[in-house]
Amino acid sequence: MPDTTTLAQAKPAKASVARTEHFDVVIVGAGISGIGGAYHLTTQSPGRSFVVLESQESFGGTWLTHKYPGIRSDSDLYTFGYRFKPWTGKPIATAHEIRTYMNEVIDDNDLARHIRYRHKIISASWSSQDNLWTLEGVRTDTGEAVRFTANFLWMCQGYYRHDEGYTPEWQGMESFKGRIVHPQTWPEDLDYSGKKVVVIGSGATAATVIPAIAEKSEHVTMLQRSPTYFIPARNANDLADTLRQLEVDETWIHEIVRRKILHDQAVFTKRSFEEPEQVKKDLLAGVSAYLGPDHNLDPHFMPSYRPWRQRIAFVPDGDLFRAVRSGKASVVTDEIEKFVENGILLKSGKVLEADIIVTATGFHLNVMGDIGFAVDGKPLDFADTVTYRGMMFTGVPNMVWVFGYFRASWTLRADLVADFVCRLLGHMQEKGARKVGVTLRPEDKDMKLLPWIDPENFNPGYLMRGMHLLPKRGEKPEWQHTQDYWGEKNIFPAIDLDDPAFVYG
Numbered sequence: 001m002p003d004t005t006t007l008a009q010a011k012p013a014k015a016s017v018a019r020t021e022h023f024d025v026v027i028v029g030a031g032i033s034g035i036g037g038a039y040h041l042t043t044q045s046p047g048r049s050f051v052v053l054e055s056q057e058s059f060g061g062t063w064l065t066h067k068y069p070g071i072r073s074d075s076d077l078y079t080f081g082y083r084f085k086p087w088t089g090k091p092i093a094t095a096h097e098i099r100t101y102m103n104e105v106i107d108d109n110d111l112a113r114h115i116r117y118r119h120k121i122i123s124a125s126w127s128s129q130d131n132l133w134t135l136e137g138v139r140t141d142t143g144e145a146v147r148f149t150a151n152f153l154w155m156c157q158g159y160y161r162h163d164e165g166y167t168p169e170w171q172g173m174e175s176f177k178g179r180i181v182h183p184q185t186w187p188e189d190l191d192y193s194g195k196k197v198v199v200i201g202s203g204a205t206a207a208t209v210i211p212a213i214a215e216k217s218e219h220v221t222m223l224q225r226s227p228t229y230f231i232p233a234r235n236a237n238d239l240a241d242t243l244r245q246l247e248v249d250e251t252w253i254h255e256i257v258r259r260k261i262l263h264d265q266a267v268f269t270k271r272s273f274e275e276p277e278q279v280k281k282d283l284l285a286g287v288s289a290y291l292g293p294d295h296n297l298d299p300h301f302m303p304s305y306r307p308w309r310q311r312i313a314f315v316p317d318g319d320l321f322r323a324v325r326s327g328k329a330s331v332v333t334d335e336i337e338k339f340v341e342n343g344i345l346l347k348s349g350k351v352l353e354a355d356i357i358v359t360a361t362g363f364h365l366n367v368m369g370d371i372g373f374a375v376d377g378k379p380l381d382f383a384d385t386v387t388y389r390g391m392m393f394t395g396v397p398n399m400v401w402v403f404g405y406f407r408a409s410w411t412l413r414a415d416l417v418a419d420f421v422c423r424l425l426g427h428m429q430e431k432g433a434r435k436v437g438v439t440l441r442p443e444d445k446d447m448k449l450l451p452w453i454d455p456e457n458f459n460p461g462y463l464m465r466g467m468h469l470l471p472k473r474g475e476k477p478e479w480q481h482t483q484d485y486w487g488e489k490n491i492f493p494a495i496d497l498d499d500p501a502f503v504y505g
């Protein structure tokens with residue numbers, strides 16, 4: 001790894017930074033995107049120096065941060081897994097299984113030497129004079145200031161703040177005598193055995209925590225403002241199991257099963273737009289099969305919105321519904337008036353008694369890892385930029401961000417964006433360019449600029465709360481994150497890097 005002490009000497013360093021290290025590429029974040037990025041750089045763009053900077057003590061990102069009981073994926077690992085590494089376990093995996101898989105990627109490809117843990121990046125500034133990014137950060141273990149320079153910045157820092165979840169302010173919270181816990185910072189010592197627990201929320205997290213703690217608790221109540229769609233089904237993939245019985249090679253199984261799942265998802269998504277009422281009926285029938293014929297789905301399991309406006313969580317083996325059926329868990333659809341000493345007073349006037357309240361109320365969306373960005377000395381507000389295909393931004397050179405899919409597995413896009421980055425780096429090298437940016441072309445100048453995503457299309461709370469922070473999209477597909485894997489898998493490899501939208505220097 002080259003150490004550009006010379007560069008540090010040329011520019012006066014802050015007294016607390018001992019030296020500046022230089023890399024061709026800096027990847028921020030060692031989650032599924034960053035580790036994938038490191039793999040792709042090593043295999044598709046060998047010879048480039050790079051480092052992965054990660055603020056936490058290990059790799060995994062989402063799968064390290066979340067430690068609540070039952071923590072698992074809500075989409076299948078054949079597609080959430082990387083394109084290049086077969087998944088051989090059950091489709092829905094625990095955080096531990098996902099980290100084990102990622103660890104194998106790190107070991108098999110000798111990536112550990114490229115990763116620096118406990119390196120939190122605080123600022124990133126681009127200099128057009130030097131064609132370099134300078135990243136300043138701090139070591140979270142020693143407090144030591146660190147500085148890196150890079151020709152290219154690959155942002156794999158995800159989309160939400162890792163050190164705290166989002167909890168709304170409710171009146172009377174301080175008067176509640178029990179414990180209030182957010183799943184993202186689940187206390188190791190939390191003893192819920194024999195306790196009354198209320199879980200606020202009805203998303204994938206609530207659906208995971210509730211069955212995981214139902215057995216030991218006295219009772220768990222899911223308190224939801226409105227119901228959510230779920231897909232309850234056996235945690236198995238019949239096609240994968242058959243192919244294994246036939247002793248088909250795991251590499252083939254991975255590819256075939258991925259294609260089958262993606263095909264089925266595409267059909268499902270299309271149907272949910274074209275015949276939402278029928279899709280709704282099918283989804284409700286799936287829930288009913290686990291709850292039993294006597295259980296009325298209305299009001300607790302009957303969403304009012306169109307399927308696919310929010311991510312639909314897979315409920316492996318219908319465990320949430322089995323917990324409800326057993327009587328260990330129940331659902332209340334109501335609104336919170338305020339917290340009281342012994343629980344929650346609802347708008348209906350009823351009090352939900354609780355010893356522990358779990359606020360499964362979502363994330364704090366953050367843009368670019370709360371890093372303060374500047375371009376040529378001017379602070380950068382990403383909301384003032386326009387995105388090129390949800391990965392590059394006008395006025396921000398030599399940088400790509402990985403933002404995955406909402407309705408398909410995130411990693412599908414992480415792989416596609418990685419191919420694009422490696423191709424772009426190669427193209428810059430061929431052209432002898434030190435800088436690449438994106439700009440609106442003459443024909444784009446009158447294009448209407450819109451929020452990052454159409455709320456009519458997809459509208460979970462964390463996005464609605466944070467939309468004003470995100471880059472703008474344009475009306476044309478080049479200037480938006482289309483959320484369409486099926487289109488992008490063909491379009492991305494064919495992107496003309498000499499299109500006038502790309503400006504080299």
Ligand SMILES: Cc1cc2nc3c(=O)[nH]c(=O)nc-3n(C[C@H](O)[C@H](O)[C@H](O)COP(=O)(O)OP(=O)(O)OC[C@H]3O[C@@H](n4cnc5c(N)ncnc54)[C@H](O)[C@@H]3O)c2cc1C
Pocket residue numbers: 028029030031032033034053054055056060061062063066072073074075076080119120121122156157158159160162205368369370371402404408409410411
């Ligand atoms: C509980 C949960 C379950 C999910 N399940 C699924 C699922 O089943 N399928 C799916 O497709 N998606 C799922 N998602 C979405 C999920 O976040 C992504 O799929 C994926 O894991 C994101 O990977 P990532 O590497 O891009 O980001 P992250 O996992 O968020 O990792 C980003 C990393 O960057 C680091 N970082 C951030 N800022 C800085 C900084 N300033 N300096 C240094 N390091 C920094 C963070 O510490 C973190 O380790 C889930 C999300 C959550 C919260």
